[in-house]
Amino acid sequence: MIYLHLIYEFFKIGLFAIGGGLATLPFLQNLSYKYPEWYSIQDLMNMVAVSESTPGPMGVNMSTYVGFTTGGIFGGICSTLGLVAPSVIIIIIVASIFNKFKNSPVVDKVFSGIRPASMGLIAAAGFLVMKEALFNIPLFKESGAFMDLFKFKSILFGIVLYIAFVKFNKHPIFYIALAAAAGIIVKF
Numbered sequence: 611m612i613y614l615h616l617i618y619e620f621f622k623i624g625l626f627a628i629g630g631g632l633a634t635l636p637f638l639q640n641l642s643y644k645y646p647e648w649y650s651i652q653d654l655m656n657m658v659a660v661s662e663s664t665p666g667p668m669g670v671n672m673s674t675y676v677g678f679t680t681g682g683i684f685g686g687i688c689s690t691l692g693l694v695a696p697s698v699i700i701i702i703i704v705a706s707i708f709n710k711f712k713n714s715p716v717v718d719k720v721f722s723g724i725r726p727a728s729m730g731l732i733a734a735a736g737f738l739v740m741k742e743a744l745f746n747i748p749l750f751k752e753s754g755a756f757m758d759l760f761k762f763k764s765i766l767f768g769i770v771l772y773i774a775f776v777k778f779n780k781h782p783i784f785y786i787a788l789a790a791a792a793g794i795i796v797k798f
Contacts, residue, residue, distance in 0.1 A: 612680060612681045612685065613681055613685060613688045614688075616676075616680060616681060616685055616688045616689040616692060617688045617689070617691065617692035618692065619641060619645075619689075619692070620676075620677070620688075620689045620690075620691075620692030620693040620783050621692040621693070621696060622637075622699060623637040623641070623669075623673070623692075623697055623702070623755070624669075624692065624693040624694060624695060624696040625696040626709060627669065627731065628727060628728045628731070629672075629727075629728030629731050629732050630668070630669070630732070631661065631666075631667050631668025631669040631671075631672070632668065632731070632732045632735040632736070633656065633669075633728060633731035633732055633735065634669035634672065634673075634693075634735075635654075635731075635734070635735030635738055635739070636731055636734045636735060636738065638654055638657075638672060638676070639651065639654060639738055641676075642654055648676055648679070648680045649675075649676055649679060649680075651742065652742075653698050655739065655742045655743070657671070657672045657675050657676075658672070658739055660675075660677075662669075662774055662786070663783075663786045665792065670690055670693060670694065671695060672695040673689040674686045674689065674690045676689055677689025677690060690760075700789050707728060721797070739749070743761070743764055743768070744760065744761055744764055744765050744768070745759055745760060745761065746758060746759060746760070746761050747759070763796060767789075767792060767796075771785055771788070771789060
């Protein structure tokens with residue numbers, strides 16, 4: 611049954627994606643390879659763009675989208691519940707025993723191990739987004755032409771946006787809206 615499958619897959623993601631919404635990205639990428647009928651890598655990149663520019667946690671937004679496209683409204687509910695259930699369970703357990711162990715050296719060592727893992731997952735997510743946004747690997751593989759590897763409009767726009775962000779220091783929403791408008795007009 612698709613609903614139980616969605617709960618199971620997103621429960622696993624919620625259990626191991628430590629570090630927030632971007633940390634779910636490598637797991638979602640893997641899921642897109644495992645179940646290409648659910649969504650493609652391009653769909654995943656679109657989910658990242660929409661999730662970054664809409665309210666709410668990124669991982670929840672993306673799991674809801676996948677669940678909805680796969681199993682309708684109930685699929686969206688199942689995948690979202692599957693994703694957040696591990697966090698809720700872990701928070702309840704940790705809150706009930708935290709005072710006993712908050713000064714424990716073992717707990718400090720566990721958190722010291724989790725931090726780099728979390729950073730690695732977020733770095734992998736950043737690399738995936740960068741690879742999909744700035745490089746056209748399928749076209750390069752097909753043509754073999756080095757210049758086909760790069761998405762020059764996207765690279766140039768990213769550089770311009772970065773310089774504008776550093777120079778003018780406007781709120782990130784301004785740049786998200788600007789990027790959305792440019793994407794519609796120029797069709798990156």
